[in-house]
Amino acid sequence: MAESLNNSGTASGFSIDEGEVARFSALAAKWWDVKGEFAPLHRFNPTRVRFIRDTCLDHFGRDDLALKERSVSAKRNPRRAFEGLRLLDVGCGGGLLSEPMCRMGFTVTGLDASEKNIGTAKAHAEEGGLDIRYLNQTVEQLAASGEVLFDVVLTMEVIEHVVDPDAFLKTCASLVKPGGLLFVATLNRSLKAYALAIIGAEYVLNWVPKGTHDWSKFLSPSEIRQFLDGTPLLPDPAVGVEFNPLTQQWGLSDDTEVNYMMVARYPVTAAF
Ligand SMILES: C[S@@+](CC[C@H](N)C(=O)[O-])C[C@H]1O[C@@H](n2cnc3c(N)ncnc32)[C@H](O)[C@@H]1O
Ligand SMILES: [Mg+2]
Numbered sequence: 001m002a003e004s005l006n007n008s009g010t011a012s013g014f015s016i017d018e019g020e021v022a023r024f025s026a027l028a029a030k031w032w033d034v035k036g037e038f039a040p041l042h043r044f045n046p047t048r049v050r051f052i053r054d055t056c057l058d059h060f061g062r063d064d065l066a067l068k069e070r071s072v073s074a075k076r077n078p079r080r081a082f083e084g085l086r087l088l089d090v091g092c093g094g095g096l097l098s099e100p101m102c103r104m105g106f107t108v109t110g111l112d113a114s115e116k117n118i119g120t121a122k123a124h125a126e127e128g129g130l131d132i133r134y135l136n137q138t139v140e141q142l143a144a145s146g147e148v149l150f151d152v153v154l155t156m157e158v159i160e161h162v163v164d165p166d167a168f169l170k171t172c173a174s175l176v177k178p179g180g181l182l183f184v185a186t187l188n189r190s191l192k193a194y195a196l197a198i199i200g201a202e203y204v205l206n207w208v209p210k211g212t213h214d215w216s217k218f219l220s221p222s223e224i225r226q227f228l229d230g231t232p233l234l235p236d237p238a239v240g241v242e243f244n245p246l247t248q249q250w251g252l253s254d255d256t257e258v259n260y261m262m263v264a265r266y267p268v269t270a271a272f
Helices: 018-026 039-058 062-070 100-105 115-127 137-144 165-172 189-206 221-228
Strands: 086-090 107-111 133-135 150-156 175-185 239-244 249-253 259-265
Touching: 018 107, 018 115, 039 062, 039 100, 039 150, 039 175, 039 239, 039 249, 086 100, 086 133, 086 259, 100 107, 100 115, 115 133, 137 249, 150 221, 165 175, 175 221
Parallel strands: 086 107, 086 150, 107 133, 150 175
Antiparallel strands: 175 259, 239 249, 239 259
């Protein structure tokens, strides 16, 4: 592991909780096992990929472009709709989101604090012939390196695993270019989330290993909004992601009590 990543609490690596990163590293080989420890991420991946795609098609006006270019709706055929746009996937794990984003045409950088995760992600992208730039870095290191800003920054299911979520999110926001978007997904610190995401998913259904989540690190949508105060990004209302036990499917929902996603937009005219 790179030296700078061993120093939890240092300026360069300060968002890292070593115990959390070690837990994900230990599972690095399992990212693409659809029946393994990351099965829940695989199951709700289509819902969040669709949400990101539809939000971006709308925001960047790429529906029209794709229509002109291919004479089919980009919603039906989103292939390469985002050509020319730079996307950063913060805490990319094995690349479950980076890969579909690359397939839709984004120029993707995936970043993770775990060297092993980055190894898995790189190997899987190579097998699939996908050109993704994967970095074993923290978002603080990338921000400090003078990186060109991104049209889209994703931080999905990561913020509940970092040391200082406020500073972490502000650093993620600082990498969004004017006119760009930040996506955040996490779990709400509600009793319902305790019942479903901790007791249900970890202890009753065994969907994820016990100890995957610490309820006290879950965040409410209003906390996410507060973290973005003082940045030029303006958050949309949170959108719930809900599992329907009858259909056994995940989908978008008005209920943000358990899993939710939030989009924040950087207006072109605002200045940091
Ligand atoms: C639940 S996984 C989510 C992976 C991916 N975003 C997804 O949704 O498929 C959380 C990931 O965040 C990474 N991580 C945890 N703390 C981090 C930090 N401070 N900086 C960067 N990555 C971090 C872990 O190594 C792990 O790969
Ligand atoms: Mg999580």
